[in-house]
Amino acid sequence: MDWIDSILAAAQPILVSGIVLASLYALMATGLALVWNTLGIFNFSHGVFMTLGAYIAWQFADARGYGLGLSIGIAISVAALAGLGVLFNRLLIAPFLGRKDIVLVAVMTTLAGAFFLENSALLTWGPRIKQLERILPGNIKLMGTAISLHEFLIIVLAPLVLLALWAFLKWTRPGSAIRAVGQNRDSALLLGIRVNAIYALTFAISAALAGGAGVLLGAIRFITPTMGTEPLLKAFIVVILGGLGSFGGTIVSAYLVGFMEAISTFFFGAYWTQAVMFGLFIVILVVLPRGLKGRD
Amino acid sequence: MTQPVRLVWPLVLACLAILPLVNADSYLRHVVIVALLYASLVSSWNLTLGVAGLFNFGHMAFFAIGAYAAAISTQTFGLSPWIGFPIAIASSLVASVVVCLPVLRLKGIYVVLVTFAFGQLCYQVVLNQRDITGGTFGIVSIPPLQLFGHSFAENLNLGYYYAALLLLVLSTAYVKRLIASEFGRTVIALRDNETYAVSRGVAAARNRLLIFAASGLFPGAVGALYAFYVRSASPDLFGFSLITLGLSMLLVGGIGTLWGPLIGAAVLTVVSELMADLGPARYLVIAVMIVAVLRFFPGGLAGAGLPLARLFGRATGKPREQEH
Amino acid sequence: MTAPLLEVRALSTGYGRTPVLHDISIELGQHRRIGLIGPNGHGKTTLLRAISGLIAPWSGDILLGGTSIVGAQPAQIVAEGLVHVAQANALFPHMTVQENLRLGAYNKRARAKSDETLERVYELFPALRERRRQECRTLSGGERQMVSIGAALMAQPEILMLDEPTLGLSPKLKKELCSAIERICESGVPTIVVEQDINFMLRLTDYFYLINQGQVTAEFHADQSLDNRQIMDMYLGLD
Secondary structure, X not given: OHHHHHHHHHHHHHHHHHHHHHHHHHHHHHHHHHHHHHHOOOOOOHXXXXXXXXXXXXXXXXXXXXXXXXXXXXXXXXXXHHHHHHHHHHHHHHHHOOOOOHHHHHHHHHHHHHHHHHHHHHHHHOOOOEOOOOOOOOEEEEOOEEEEHHHHHHXXXXXXXXXXXXXXXXXXXXXXXXXXXXXXXXXXXXXXXXXXXXXXXXXXXXXXXXXXXXXXXXXXXXXXXXXXXXXXXXXXXXXXXXXXXXXXXXXXXXXXXXXXXXXXXXXXXXXXXXXXHHHHHHHHHHHOOOOOOOOO | OOHHHHOHHHHHHHHHHHHHHHOOOHHHHXXXXXXXXXXXXXXXXXXXXXXXXOOOOOHHHHHHHHHHHHHHHHHHOOOOHHHHHHHHHHHHHHHHHXXXXXXXXXXXXXXXXXXXXXXXXXXXXXXXXXXXXXHHHOEEOOOOOEEOOEXXXXXXXXXHHHHHHHHHHHHHHHHHHHHHOHHHHHHHHHHHOHHHHHHOOOOHHHHXXXXXXXHHHHHHHHHHXXXXXXXXXXXXXXXXXXXXXHHHHHHHHOOOEOOHHHHHHHHHHHHHHHOHHHOOHHHHHHHHHHHHHHHHOOOHHHHOOOHHHHHHOOEOOOOOOOOO | OOOOOEEEEEEEEEEOOEEEEEEEEEEEOOOOEEEEEOOOOOOHHHHHHHHOOOOXXXXXXXXXXXXXXXXXXXXXXXXXXXXXXXXXXXXXXXOEHHHHHHHHOOOHHHHOOHHHHHHHHHHHOHHHHHOOOOEHHHXXXXXXXXXXXXXXXXXXXXXXXXXXXXOOOOHHHHHHHHXXXXXXXXXXXXXXXXXXXHHHHHHHOOEEEEEEOOEEEEEEEOOOOOOHHHHHHHHOXXX
16 A cells, blocks of 8 residues: 555645645735624735845844844734834725725735835845744644745644734634624624724734734745735735635635645645646636625 | 817827937937837727726736737747737637636726736746747847848837827727727716616627727737837836736826827836936835726816816816715 | 714715705704605615715715714714614625624624623524524515614714615514614604604604605604694695
8 A cells, every 4th residue: 555655645745735835824824804794894014024024033033133033023923013114004904995996996005015115125125035043933833744844833833823813813802893893894883883994904913914924924925025025916816715704714715725745745746836826716717706704 | 179289199200200300319218118118008098998997907018019929929939020920819819718718707907906916927927938928038139020131120110100090090090980980978977877878778798808809909909019129128017017017007087088198108108218317216106196097086187177278188077976 | 062972964965976865954963863864866775884984975064063064984984973873774695683683783882891791682682592593594574683783782883874774674573673772762862764664763863864866855853743644645745
């Protein structure tokens, strides 16, 4: 039964690398989906939020920056991103709300925002690549595959963060308000919910999630001004497959997409995988425009 | 339009036609060539994004495909540039029809995502197929266009200058006739009130496919001319930056208007060149411009009520509804 | 003389560039239960939306206890105790009945009394207590309407505006809902009601404004011995 062994031997690293990717995608895509559900706009700046999260953490943590240590760097980065989210909502979304073509306008303004931040990052930090130190040094063996403890942390942390987000949305007053605004804006207004404040809060949470994902990714890949582009595009795939508007669907599909990418990398190689993923994305959009859940 | 206003565009055209006779500055020539190319490119994008109101974000990918098709057929396969030209046009036409097929069934943000994803798919394929496309380095040393033994690059790119001008005249005449035609009016009717147009017997899918095809011709031609002019094709052509730049031209000039995209291309190319010393910082200015125009002049310069722009900007149908 | 609870003075507004209301004036004060009647599409709902801050007035004024609330955010207006139950309002379909009701007590003033009021709402609408863990989208039209009204009560209204609370309901459900609304009105909360059913309206309110083409074309006491025919004639603009 050699072939079973060889498949098992092949399957384990696929599983492990798939789950690392999936965890990052889940963090990215949930933030994207949260903004879509609540504001009804698609945020093309979401990828740059991730990039900036990594850079800010590097700036404060790294010895070539302010050298304040990793934990302070991460804390400042996530807080700064939350603030940036509020600012973006204020400048790029709020002035245009209520326009009939808001979906298209928001694509353009957030694209412009991404363009702005990407070039700001280039101006501030230059094209030279940087890397964050790992939160946990050392390696661990998982299912026969050696991965860094940092990657293991990603695998554990992502579900915990998502669980905390879910609990926040489900059990807290502002969380309920976020869900309410997404489901019926007028009614939320009539019950005295400050819808604009909820929009700002949603953007802050979403940007902080992206920043956190950037911090995690910045230690296993290089930090460049364009590092957020690919994860953003993956988050698109995840959100569409999960069905726009579904929190659970988004998470399931993040893990699905992560595994598909890992499997495709194994069979077709890293070079073809990206093309396969986008081909798949177009097929999904055509066959299942409402994603796995089937509701808008 | 009054008689003097009628003369504005022929006058601009005449100035452009005699400009090389009085100008011997290679930099200025280069800037004008780039502006002319951008003008054809975004005015054909305007057909889908503005006139038809379809959220097509794949237009720059069609342009890149045209550039690569021209580069590959001439540099990799050694064909004559004059054969590369129609190949480039055919490639971008095919690409736009292929992208349109899934788009026919989709609406709103989904159209944005499919067209974006298509560009990324092409980008990844270009990166992977290194043997044909040169991967991240792209294709360099493409042969120049030649006619009767003279390179278009001679006399400070004089040939490219007039080729780009000719292309712009052709594309503008094409867009103008198309908008005024019954087909153009049908497409505008579909944009402004789809339910009503469909109930009056307009075939939405067929007309969308046709407008995609109609707008897919020129990016191929512009792409080929661009590739022969700069003598390279690079994967950056598929990037977000070019999409954003093209979008800013449409928005600043006035989306959905005939002359707006031309004004936008000219203004932004010049603004961008004036700020060339700033490096990436000029992109910050462009990003701010996009948001400011969307916020304060949703109709662009052509619709902003600026007297000069109003002379030029004959709106095609009414501008898209911006009221609450 | 104290200021009326709510006064709309010469209000004009509309959607986009289309005018809907022209110089409309109504007053809640001397009469604490007023009704708005008139053909559909003539501005009753628009008037309520303007009062609760969802659309901005073009001209005129809206005074709550003598103070202008023009330009105030809807949340501020709710916090002042002016609560509006919108027409055919499904509230939040993917949240449970209880979550919906709790959101009603979103403003600070109402939050403190939230538990107590929830109990009162369940007493008023026992059906909701049974279904408190169900998502709203699974409810019948009548039950959804109960949730809407219940959520409004959770907000501790000092003035309650109801927009066609019985629209599209079966006669049986309507009867049940009507008696609950009557109990609310009798409890002393000043109300503004929009309703198509004249008989129900006559039981709920003591003063009427007839709104036609965006203007008040008649106003009268409920105890003026008008019979239904006269009202119907006015209603249909046959006057």
